[in-house]
Amino acid sequence: MTTQVMKREDLGISWAQLEYPPKSYNSGMTIPTTANTSLTGPLTTPWAPDGKSLAAHIASVMPTPPESPPPGRLVGTNTDGCNNGLIDDTTTKLGLQNLLRVSTSNADRYYLTRKCCYVFHCMNLRTRFNYPVIPNSMIIRDERVTTAMEQVIAEELEEKGLDANDKKSYSALLSKHTTRAHRLLNEMKSALSSILIRITGYVLFKVFSNLLMSVTIHGGQQEVIERAAQRDTPIIFVPLHRSHVDYLFVTWVLFNRQIPAPIVAAGDNLRIPVFGWLLRGLGGFFIKRRLESCKARKDILYRSVLQTYVTHALQAGYNLEFFIEGGRTRTGKPCLPKGGLLSVIVDAYSNGTLDDALIVPIAINYDRLLDGNFIREQMGQSKVPESFWGAVRAIIKVLSTNYGHARIDFGQPFSLREFVQNTKGCAPRLTLNQSQNQPQSEPILGCTPPLSPTPLSVSPTSASDSQPLAPLPQIASTPLVIEKGHQRSLSSPSSKDHLTLKRTLSNPSSTINAVNRTTSNLHGARSNSSLFGNEVTEEYRYLVKSLAAHIVYDAERCQAIMSTNAIAWLLSFVYRDGTRLSTLTKALDALRDSLRTRKRDTGFSGSSKDVVMHAVKLLGAGLVRIEQTQGSDKASSEEADFLIEPITLLPNVIELNYYASALLPVFAVDAIVATSLLPLIDCDLWSYKDCSPNCLIDREKLIKRALGLSGMLQHEFLLAPPCASLDAKLHQSVDSLVDMGLLQDAGKVDNRWSEDSDEDDLTFSQCYKVVPSTSSLEVIGAWTTMLAPMLDAYYCTACSLRMLVTRQVPDKEFIQKTQNHIAALVEKGTLRYGESMCVDPIRNAVKFFETEAVVESYTHDSVRLLYLTQEYDSEERLSRFISEIDSYRS
Numbered sequence: 001m002t003t004q005v006m007k008r009e010d011l012g013i014s015w016a017q018l019e020y021p022p023k024s025y026n027s028g029m030t031i032p033t034t035a036n037t038s039l040t041g042p043l044t045t046p047w048a049p050d051g052k053s054l055a056a057h058i059a060s061v062m063p064t065p066p067e068s069p070p071p072g073r074l075v076g077t078n079t080d081g082c083n084n085g086l087i088d089d090t091t092t093k094l095g096l097q098n099l100l101r102v103s104t105s106n107a108d109r110y111y112l113t114r115k116c117c118y119v120f121h122c123m124n125l126r127t128r129f130n131y132p133v134i135p136n137s138m139i140i141r142d143e144r145v146t147t148a149m150e151q152v153i154a155e156e157l158e159e160k161g162l163d164a165n166d167k168k169s170y171s172a173l174l175s176k177h178t179t180r181a182h183r184l185l186n187e188m189k190s191a192l193s194s195i196l197i198r199i200t201g202y203v204l205f206k207v208f209s210n211l212l213m214s215v216t217i218h219g220g221q222q223e224v225i226e227r228a229a230q231r232d233t234p235i236i237f238v239p240l241h242r243s244h245v246d247y248l249f250v251t252w253v254l255f256n257r258q259i260p261a262p263i264v265a266a267g268d269n270l271r272i273p274v275f276g277w278l279l280r281g282l283g284g285f286f287i288k289r290r291l292e293s294c295k296a297r298k299d300i301l302y303r304s305v306l307q308t309y310v311t312h313a314l315q316a317g318y319n320l321e322f323f324i325e326g327g328r329t330r331t332g333k334p335c336l337p338k339g340g341l342l343s344v345i346v347d348a349y350s351n352g353t354l355d356d357a358l359i360v361p362i363a364i365n366y367d368r369l370l371d372g373n374f375i376r377e378q379m380g381q382s383k384v385p386e387s388f389w390g391a392v393r394a395i396i397k398v399l400s401t402n403y404g405h406a407r408i409d410f411g412q413p414f415s416l417r418e419f420v421q422n423t424k425g426c427a428p429r430l431t432l433n434q435s436q437n438q439p440q441s442e443p444i445l446g447c448t449p450p451l452s453p454t455p456l457s458v459s460p461t462s463a464s465d466s467q468p469l470a471p472l473p474q475i476a477s478t479p480l481v482i483e484k485g486h487q488r489s490l491s492s493p494s495s496k497d498h499l500t501l502k503r504t505l506s507n508p509s510s511t512i513n514a515v516n517r518t519t520s521n522l523h524g525a526r527s528n529s530s531l532f533g534n535e536v537t538e539e540y541r542y543l544v545k546s547l548a549a550h551i552v553y554d555a556e557r558c559q560a561i562m563s564t565n566a567i568a569w570l571l572s573f574v575y576r577d578g579t580r581l582s583t584l585t586k587a588l589d590a591l592r593d594s595l596r597t598r599k600r601d602t603g604f605s606g607s608s609k610d611v612v613m614h615a616v617k618l619l620g621a622g623l624v625r626i627e628q629t630q631g632s633d634k635a636s637s638e639e640a641d642f643l644i645e646p647i648t649l650l651p652n653v654i655e656l657n658y659y660a661s662a663l664l665p666v667f668a669v670d671a672i673v674a675t676s677l678l679p680l681i682d683c684d685l686w687s688y689k690d691c692s693p694n695c696l697i698d699r700e701k702l703i704k705r706a707l708g709l710s711g712m713l714q715h716e717f718l719l720a721p722p723c724a725s726l727d728a729k730l731h732q733s734v735d736s737l738v739d740m741g742l743l744q745d746a747g748k749v750d751n752r753w754s755e756d757s758d759e760d761d762l763t764f765s766q767c768y769k770v771v772p773s774t775s776s777l778e779v780i781g782a783w784t785t786m787l788a789p790m791l792d793a794y795y796c797t798a799c800s801l802r803m804l805v806t807r808q809v810p811d812k813e814f815i816q817k818t819q820n821h822i823a824a825l826v827e828k829g830t831l832r833y834g835e836s837m838c839v840d841p842i843r844n845a846v847k848f849f850e851t852e853a854v855v856e857s858y859t860h861d862s863v864r865l866l867y868l869t870q871e872y873d874s875e876e877r878l879s880r881f882i883s884e885i886d887s888y889r890s
């Protein structure tokens, strides 16, 4: 099958003509107006560092006048409709603030005060907080560490064939492992310094004001965090990870609000000379990168030291920050969560050492990434390790560049205790036996009987999607609604998850849920013990997985879409062959409306024409080509039109795709439904534009197919949080196609005799007639094109499985050969999208094949070998599987 190439200009279709989005989306909903208070409102006596008037300065630093700033509301999934006592009218009314604008208590008439406003600002901030020192001895003597040490010693004595009662050998080993525990702790622990935070805070003002046009954050969100910090409960900040700069941003924001800095989990790859020391002084503590790996799991001493350190720090009153995705996203869309540090926190809560914590999902987004790009790694080359000189070179390189705007969004804080209490009743009725102190007979709190897939109108998520945000009721009064599918998946061993998913692809009647999707990422899925050595129950696993999924889902939802994301998306998926500035401007207007109705913030404001020009400039000539069209009047730039064209050649297109991908999660469900619809229609919709081909669509069949495709893309997207029904989301998306006019009600048909029906099927199912209009085709085209590169990658990876027939191949070789194959097809023009060769979708396809029990793997001499399972180890079976994957490509 070749990729469908749609030339919309030839068809006379224009994205901008479109009535978009369909009216049904959150109809009647209004965006909370924080409006013009944003950059000018909340600051009492602000001035620009160079003494210009504020308005003039804003005009010079913003791409457009701030006529309609994005709302910057607090987003929460399980907490939508919950207040936590942190939100009130004040927080919802505050607007966006540019952190680079500072104010002091003096008027701006003094030259020195104006010139040195950052110095005065930083001097006036309170940074001297009580950062208690946690003595090493307290951690090393902790029961958890001593128990781990005894276990390690016993194992070593046994390994060496020594007598377990031999005191001399025992004390020699005790001293060896105690020294190691001290070393591990010293390498790990942070050394928060108030002075360093103040100095770095000032330096960051200077650096960021040179590199960035603004660093924007919503005043209400800051206010909520400030209120949360006044409580006795530790705060756990969990940002999505895009850049190394993320490490600095949260601490810097808190410094500006005079909130104590958190300790921040950093990968030990960042423990490099000077920068490692700096990071440690700013609160960084270093952990091994792959906590989930077998090697790290086996190092029980390391695990016990880490867990004890984090637990003691939380007990001592430190706030914590960690990146739940592990590394930075290479694709531009969030990675599925890792459970490592989250399970430490859940452990600490469940064994009673931590009474509660407030969890704050965070999203940070940049017009342009300061770290460069991930082209190299996506092309299959290995990552260049961090080093001192590498960091220095990178800093020198970025200093002379403009990176546009940056935006930080804090999600709504939610209580760990309330989350656990609400979730406990929904998982299998097993006890959390993490602690001996915990009463085993503890009643299951918040026990909500598992419900059948929740009608959209009553699920917490849907409620939040269709209602204004404030005021929000208390969390405790809103029990989480967990659907049946979750309980099923938990009550079965992980191997059965394979069956669930396998069924989904072939007969996807079971609901795929977010918990299943994170299975392979958390705890290594098949282990029966937690990352930190405790025997875990299914309930515990469920808890960590659903908490992780909630955090990532919430963080993604609060992420603001930057101008470069929007323009890269339009150029990648709507105007891949290029278009005029005027058309792109109208398309951006439509996209902005669509984002607004989906309650998504944008990190830009003002006229779309200016936003397009700003984004095109930032994306640069390597990603977007711009030229003035012939006949434009050069003299009057107002009238001048330009031709704007994306560079779709490899490798540049990979970077463009990175920026476009921030919008993928926003439209993922719709894209899945649209992509599922096309193969169910016998005819080519585009040739029936504005006509009515004689074909009917069965709603249930469409949903089943969409569920199958959702299952296939389970490693790409978190489509719904664990408390919501994916099924309902898909139904909502089908409704939107009806509202759009693409589907017209054709009544119910008797499906008793249809070949797919089984005895339990509904007798009648809803059918729709397909009526493609110009505008609906435009939307369908964009959504299907959005998934096309990914589906091509999955299909080509499935084809590559042929190289595994009767043999084993190292996974690196398998991926490399698949990439080469895709690159060759792109070169020949058989495949349209160069980004299909990125390593991420290929890896995810392999993960999916493993989930489907098509492929298995084992590690030998540190090499991971892939092979086909017995069931698929033949050309014929494999071909059938490949055609099944192919059938999802439109």
Ligand SMILES: O=P(O)(O)OC[C@H](O)CO
Binding pocket: 244, 266, 267, 268, 269, 270, 323, 326, 327, 328, 329
């Ligand atoms: O994206 P990576 O893999 O370079 O990792 C970034 C992490 O912040 C390292 O701690």
